[in-house]
Amino acid sequence: MLFPPLSRLPKELRERIVDLCAKLPEWWIVLSNLALADRAFTYRCHVHLFAELALDNDFGPKKKLRKQIEQKWKILSSNPSLAKLVRVIDIKASDPQLFSERNFTKMLELFQVSPVPPHTIRIEKRDEANAQPGRFAAGLEQFSLSQSLTTIHLDSWANVPLDIFLVCSRLKEVTLESIEFDKKQTNTRPNNHPPKIEHLWARNSDQLINRFMQIKSPAFPVVHWSNLLILHVSPHERKTMALVQRILDMTSNTLEQLFLTVLGFSDMPEEKRQFPLSPILNLQAMGSLHVFEIFAVINCKAKKHTVLKDLGTTLDSLPRSNSLEVFSLELEIFGKKPYQGCVDEDWEELCHKVVLVSGGKPLVFNLDSGVYCSPSYEPKGTKELYDTIENRFSSS
Template sequence: MLNPPLSLLSYDLLAYIVEHISTLRDERLHNLSLTDRAFTHLCQTYIFRSLKLGTGSATKRKIGRKLAKMKKILNDKPSFANCVRVIHIDVLHERNGWLLNDPTLINILQLLAKSPMPPHELRFGGPMSCPLTIEDPLLFVGRLTQSFFSQTLTTLHLTECKNVPLPLFLICPKLRRVRLDHVGVTEESYDEYPGEYCSSRDRTLPTLEVFDYRDSHSLVKQMIASPPRFHTPVVLWSKLRVLTLSPHEEKEMACLQPILDATSDTLEELYLTSLHVGERKQLPLAGLLNPKDLSRLRVFALYAIIKKFNEKESGALRDINIVLSKISASNQITNLSFDFSISGKHPFGGCLEQDWVGLRDEIIRISAGKPLELELETTVSLKSFQSPDVGDGTIYKRIAETTASLSDFPSICAHFWNPTCWSSGLAPFPRGQVRSRCRRICLQKLTQSCIFTNAASSYPLDDLFAHLLYREHGFAQAGP
């Protein structure tokens, strides 16, 4: 049993420990479940939260054994079914229709259906090295229609798969979060699909709230404007709050503005931060994005590539500034995040002449005296391996000099980062992430009190944050 002081911890704190461990390797969670009975139930909750029914590169025989083992576990311990929230099916085989007809898999889904709260999230697809083509899309839709997913599915992740059937969205009325990564369709007319799979009559259409897509333009186009067989769109965009995509893929970006037009009164967070698979090029965003009608936009994050430009080009920053200039002066933006990858070599001809002053001015205009958190990260991508202080130090210094005045505005909480910060123990910002209000306040106080620069070389950033929480709010702190 637990010895003091762990035995004195409340159930909530034990649950917090398990939640933190669950983000690490699965073996650690298994080991923790064996250390003391107090952890066993909590660990099992996370161990069985995600149920992998798939496959990878295993043979059909091995897959069958794995499914049989899972079925036995659920038969012996029916309560485990109550923990499952996510079904993850990872398929590699070209001929994969058999899996959806497998009696053991069907039996497992029937066991999960008896749970008071059946799984609500489905992750389906193949590995990056071998994208999956759904062999029988009609069977795929049929199985989902017959299962609990048609009534419980709120989150759908499709990864590395082709031949995705559009009716998949129509049959899941509670769908709220969708992520598409390298996903495509082959069907255009859907004439061979049964009418009940394509009709919205007597159906509640799914209303998306969070949408993330990358290299999936063929499916996204059909979600925006469905083929004539459907009569109406298969999803509603009128309550979308969070949108994420890559700004470096032209076909993906062509789908952006129609979505923005449909979500002008609801969209709160826009992340143009996904990494495009393959060659990345900076697109002319001013012709692809107009945020002027996004009345509730709070967060705007952008990952941009700045290269050497010639006299015929206006420059990436000037193009970005045009986009920012369209944001209304009466905006509700509280967070701006820019991650600039500067490509070239010393002396970076053209890059230093980019409109950094214009970017600074637009940030000040958007803030307009209201609280605004700014994250500005710049990284030089050299063509050969050099240390951060060789060649690229000049460009970091010039950018810092141009944007330093942003710190003079008390309403702007500015965070700057470049690779030279590594020497001070400061890591880059997580791309596309927004700090919580508490973390923003603490970091702002940390910066103003100079603890950030004086202690960064001695303490990791998380330790500094914990120290400030303890000092300002009396929160418990682990370590010195």
């Protein structure tokens, strides 16, 4: 028991303390100890500790996953009220029989009767050789998770079932990482209504995104775009960026936030070469856009130094009567002192475009620039470079 006055603090303050502890690096250890220290903190600690049900066999044998399930079921069955706290189901498993594991289905049955069932599921496939993707869609439908899920995160699937979107008709947020689907799939649920997604985050999943945009016969719609508010994609994935303009055309009346900030699947060194965005991206119809963020790279050894000019042209394609409130630019600079290629970029022109787009209304412009460094290389002369950039902005 904690000594007064800590345990006698107002409920709101105790909850605030727990919520702050939940942001610490090893928060689960802190909250576990705090939950045992005083009953006044127990429930709020449990809200964080049991918010996520995680299953991960780490490429291990099937019996390891079964043991995990058995241990978690033992905890939840001995105290069913804890099942009411689960909001996220995180599955990293290669076992296609997961929804046939009795203890796992018992947990799902507990979630079914929860006043607030899980709203988020993350599924990462660990072994495609054993995968039976259709089982996941059927499992979600069987245990009514499809009726409560609003967020889905799919990772590393070479054959994702399109049914998974059709059964989860209430999805609002979709995250795709390295996702593909079998083009031979047919609509096994013609009476289901596709979800009206509001937030899409995607990396290395251009094949499925392209399928999302096929809404006319003979294809069947998998999602509806009419409510999309937020889009996150990588500006360094050419195949994905080739699709972005079509997405913008379909969501010009609703899209409020565009983030071209996702790290490309290949990451480095491909991102050392920034390809032009202005030839493939036109924001003329995006009058509802409030937030626009870009991650770009400047290679000091490039033959032409036109990255900022290209970004300024892209920004300038917004209509003069626009709703933009925040423009953020994150720059990663590759090179060595004196970083001449970076200095030669047209910083003044970018500032001019920002002012032009603002049209006299308040506009927040965030610039975050940094010189790339590796464990084997510590860049020199960065302070002088940052001072130069700041001075050129100030004088613009």
